[in-house]
Amino acid sequence: MFWDPKIEKLSREKLEKLQLERLKKTLQYVFSRSPFYKKRFTEKKFRPSMVKSLDGLARVPFTYIDDLRKNYPYGLLAVDKSETVRLHTSSGTTGKPKAIFFTRDDIGRGADLIARCLVMTGVTKKDVLQNMMSYGLFTGGLVMHYGAEKVGALVIPAGIGNTDRQLMLMQDFGTTSIHITPSYALYIADVFEKKGLDPRKELKLKRAYMGAEPHSEETRRKIESAFGIDVYNSYGLSEMNGPGVAFECQYKDGMHLWEDHFIMEIIDPVTGRQLPPGQEGELVLTTLCRVGMPILRYRTKDITRIITAPCRCGRTHRRIARITGRSDDMFIIKGVNIFPQQIERVLMGIKGVARNYLIQLESYDELIVKVEIQKRSFDGSVDHMAGLKAEIEGKLRAELLVRPKIELHEPGSLPVSEGKAKRVIDNRKL
Numbered sequence: 340m341f342w343d344p345k346i347e348k349l350s351r352e353k354l355e356k357l358q359l360e361r362l363k364k365t366l367q368y369v370f371s372r373s374p375f376y377k378k379r380f381t382e383k384k385f386r387p388s389m390v391k392s393l394d395g396l397a398r399v400p401f402t403y404i405d406d407l408r409k410n411y412p413y414g415l416l417a418v419d420k421s422e423t424v425r426l427h428t429s430s431g432t433t434g435k436p437k438a439i440f441f442t443r444d445d446i447g448r449g450a451d452l453i454a455r456c457l458v459m460t461g462v463t464k465k466d467v468l469q470n471m472m473s474y475g476l477f478t479g480g481l482v483m484h485y486g487a488e489k490v491g492a493l494v495i496p497a498g499i500g501n502t503d504r505q506l507m508l509m510q511d512f513g514t515t516s517i518h519i520t521p522s523y524a525l526y527i528a529d530v531f532e533k534k535g536l537d538p539r540k541e542l543k544l545k546r547a548y549m550g551a552e553p554h555s556e557e558t559r560r561k562i563e564s565a566f567g568i569d570v571y572n573s574y575g576l577s578e579m580n581g582p583g584v585a586f587e588c589q590y591k592d593g594m595h596l597w598e599d600h601f602i603m604e605i606i607d608p609v610t611g612r613q614l615p616p617g618q619e620g621e622l623v624l625t626t627l628c629r630v631g632m633p634i635l636r637y638r639t640k641d642i643t644r645i646i647t648a649p650c651r652c653g654r655t656h657r658r659i660a661r662i663t664g665r666s667d668d669m670f671i672i673k674g675v676n677i678f679p680q681q682i683e684r685v686l687m688g689i690k691g692v693a694r695n696y697l698i699q700l701e702s703y704d705e706l707i708v709k710v711e712i713q714k715r716s717f718d719g720s721v722d723h724m725a726g727l728k729a730e731i732e733g734k735l736r737a738e739l740l741v742r743p744k745i746e747l748h749e750p751g752s753l754p755v756s757e758g759k760a761k762r763v764i765d766n767r768k769l
């Protein structure tokens with residue numbers, strides 16, 4: 340199903356023509372309206388007229404996460420403050436957050452993109468969508484909410500946490516779709532299990548949208564089978580409206596990125612050079628329709644690749660593969676680069692492993708992986724435990740090329756978070 344078939348199936352040629360038109364307009368617009376870009380273009384001796392084709396995008400200076408922090412709060416604003424109607428922020432671990440402003444039309448366009456995403460996965464006005472993302476400054480709450488309302492679904496703004504209430508809402512109002520982090524979905528599956536209930540029988544759930552945290556294909560399958568539903572990957576970031584930048588269609592093979600609103604590039608994070616389509620690297624995004632706060636060539640730090648093959652659904656907007664990590668999530672043990680997601684992928688593929696785990700870094704040579712295992716395994720024989728431990732160690736070593744120290748834990752004993760999961764504890768002194 341399509342929300343806007345004309346644009347979703349627009350030929351590549353017309354889509355690229357539209358992108359170039361919008362890019363040129365955006366460059367002129369920010370040069371005359373945004374104090375940050377006026378200064379940046381001048382410093383880099385860049386002029387909007389230098390871009391004559393889409394290839395010319397490579398000449399436009401990058402925008403970094405730090406630029407948003409340093410120019411907080413209004414530096415990237417391209418309209419008068421009176422034109423803005425909403426503020427979201429994107430949290431950072433240190434210092435000031437990134438402030439993102441929306442005009443009324445920006446809000447409308449963001450909702451429209453979400454509507455495309457939801458309809459693509461079968462949502463209609465008959466659906467009930469329970470949004471289990473934070474309704475605070477984070478975009479996952481309100482942006483998804485407005486889009487689901489636009490489709491005409493009944494939206495339950497449940498927010499994060501209070502699991503008993505979440506379950507009650509799901510049961511009493513026949514929730515068919517949830518927007519949730521993967522770690523929280525796994526936690527809810529555990530809660531059902533503890534109560535001796537089968538979510539496949541208790542709920543009317545059909546689908547879940549997973550964003551905000553990177554996760555593996557194995558985790559998706561685990562959640563799909565626990566609830567008997569389809570799980571769709573969602574990609575977005577507050578700097579680019581929030582959710583709705585890219586989303587999976589019914590084929591669940593990569594996320595269509597809405598190329599009439601964004602231009603994507605994949606670059607080498609070290610050299611900054613564009614990589615050929617299909618190669619893995621850092622995703623860089625340029626907004627084409629934002630009025631309040633356009634952002635050019637934004638270094639997302641998310642590692643992915645462009646899937647170039649056409650999709651069976653008929654949409655012409657290209658797909659990005661599952662995010663395999665963030666360029667700054669990576670840690671180094673014994674000189675080897677490791678992404679937390681590699682560890683997750685291995686663990687979730689091992690029988691006997693439960694749903695929670697923790698990566699602990701004590702030194703630059705030692706990697707400790709704490710793994711919850713299933714009750715049956717935990718209560719099993721000493722030999723069985725030793726065998727499982729050896730299997731986890733062996734498979735992780737084969738994937739990471741570093742031998743980790745494995746600790747097995749009883750199910751439910753490692754800390755869980757009801758929001759974004761914190762999987763890596765870094766105790767190393769710099």
Ligand SMILES: [Zn+2]
Pocket residue numbers: 588589590595650651652653654
């Ligand atoms: Zn598709």
